[in-house]
Amino acid sequence: MHEYSIVAALVDRVAREAGPRHAHVQRLAVTIGELAGVDVPLLQTAYDTFRAGTVCADAELTIRQVAAEWRCPGCDTALARGAPLRCATCGRPARLTAGDEIILERIEMEVPDV
Amino acid sequence: MCSDCGCGDPDVVPLEVQERILSDNDRTAAHNRAHFVEAGVLAINLMGSPGAGKTAVLEATARAAAGRLHLGAVSGDLATDNDARRLTAAGVPSASITTGSACHLDARLVHHALHDVAWRELDVFFIENVGNLVCPAVYDLGQAFNVVALSVTEGEDKPIKYPVMFRKADLVLLTKVDLLPYLGVSVAAIEDGLARVMPEPRMIQVSARTGEGIDAWLRWLEERRPPRPAAGARGHDHDHGHGHGHGHGHGHDHGHDHDHDHDHDHRREPGHHHHHHHHAGGHDHDG
Numbered sequence: 398m399h400e401y402s403i404v405a406a407l408v409d410r411v412a413r414e415a416g417p418r419h420a421h422v423q424r425l426a427v428t429i430g431e432l433a434g435v436d437v438p439l440l441q442t443a444y445d446t447f448r449a450g451t452v453c454a455d456a457e458l459t460i461r462q463v464a465a466e467w468r469c470p471g472c473d474t475a476l477a478r479g480a481p482l483r484c485a486t487c488g489r490p491a492r493l494t495a496g497d498e499i500i501l502e503r504i505e506m507e508v509p510d511v
Numbered sequence: 512m513c514s515d516c517g518c519g520d521p522d523v524v525p526l527e528v529q530e531r532i533l534s535d536n537d538r539t540a541a542h543n544r545a546h547f548v549e550a551g552v553l554a555i556n557l558m559g560s561p562g563a564g565k566t567a568v569l570e571a572t573a574r575a576a577a578g579r580l581h582l583g584a585v586s587g588d589l590a591t592d593n594d595a596r597r598l599t600a601a602g603v604p605s606a607s608i609t610t611g612s613a614c615h616l617d618a619r620l621v622h623h624a625l626h627d628v629a630w631r632e633l634d635v636f637f638i639e640n641v642g643n644l645v646c647p648a649v650y651d652l653g654q655a656f657n658v659v660a661l662s663v664t665e666g667e668d669k670p671i672k673y674p675v676m677f678r679k680a681d682l683v684l685l686t687k688v689d690l691l692p693y694l695g696v697s698v699a700a701i702e703d704g705l706a707r708v709m710p711e712p713r714m715i716q717v718s719a720r721t722g723e724g725i726d727a728w729l730r731w732l733e734e735r736r737p738p739r740p741a742a743g744a745r746g747h748d749h750d751h752g753h754g755h756g757h758g759h760g761h762g763h764d765h766g767h768d769h770d771h772d773h774d775h776d777h778r779r780e781p782g783h784h785h786h787h788h789h790h791a792g793g794h795d796h797d798g
Contacts, residue, residue, distance in 0.1 A: 398614055399613075399614055399645075399646035399649055399650075402613070402617070403532055403533065403649075406535060407532050410528070414526055414528070423523060432674060432675050432678060433649070434646070434648050434649040434675035467710075479671075480707065481707050482706065482707060482708070482709065483706070483710070490711045491710050492710065493678070493710075499531055499533060499649070500530065500532065501529070501530055501531075501532050502529055503525055503527055504525070504526045504528060505524070506524055506526065507523050507524075508522055
């Protein structure tokens, strides 16, 4: 259930941007990789539970999911899902090239005219 | 104001952040790591299921390392300090981090716990995480290596069921191998699973009960110990805490309360989290 602590970190981060601008936050875009260790439905639930009374109260959360991708660092061959993580051609240990993201991509907010 | 039509609506501003959501934790972890590196202490984040044998392995490690290595630990536990008391009794001075409902340790909890252990004098500092194969994998604590304890009673498919945890492991300790004769468990099947989730799988079979494999585990640790700091650079009696030696000269309060949220200090230091070596290097500015 660390999704709640991830939401807490997310809301803190957004508050640091929105607070000083007196902004009204409308939408957040985050990216979660398959191997990030974050359960996406649980993250959404945690966000919906947690956002009340915060700067994110009215902000829709958009979650983009990224599949895990392992490649050989030598020949760049992508490994089949579930295969041993060693290149069948070069024998080198594979490298994770996508799928461990826990990223806040973008905050969309209304900034009052000053 | 909306500049297109003059309607008077406020502008919607998209702010590209593109930052890890856990970047505050990452910064605190980098701070912890810099401390460990500077002091020449090997910090190990020991993870595994509840009952995998994390504490028992550390007890056996203490028996085998007596007179060879100075060991210490902090133990994360939801509700009790039983593990820390067991470790202290075994000769591993330990503090407890009671997490309440939190299912994992984070870098800040570890940092606070450093005030309760004479960690600078240690050769190896174990951070025994909360028993859990999911959440602890997500949080960097500042360790040099992640070690995952997996007991032979947990089932051969644990690695492929928990790929996030095992991907992060630098070493898997297969524990309770003295039970193998009584179980229908195939070590080869466990190794096959690990090869599908760890790019460079390393596994040592151990039994805390018989002592099997503990020497190989000790060798693994000894081979990874960081260089000791030069004589004189170590053991000076400064408070390890917040604010010292960050290489900036604005002289903020070194004697302040340890319980404040020091993350703010880090935010005032652009680039600090990417340059923790300079943190170690800038250590002497306040003598």
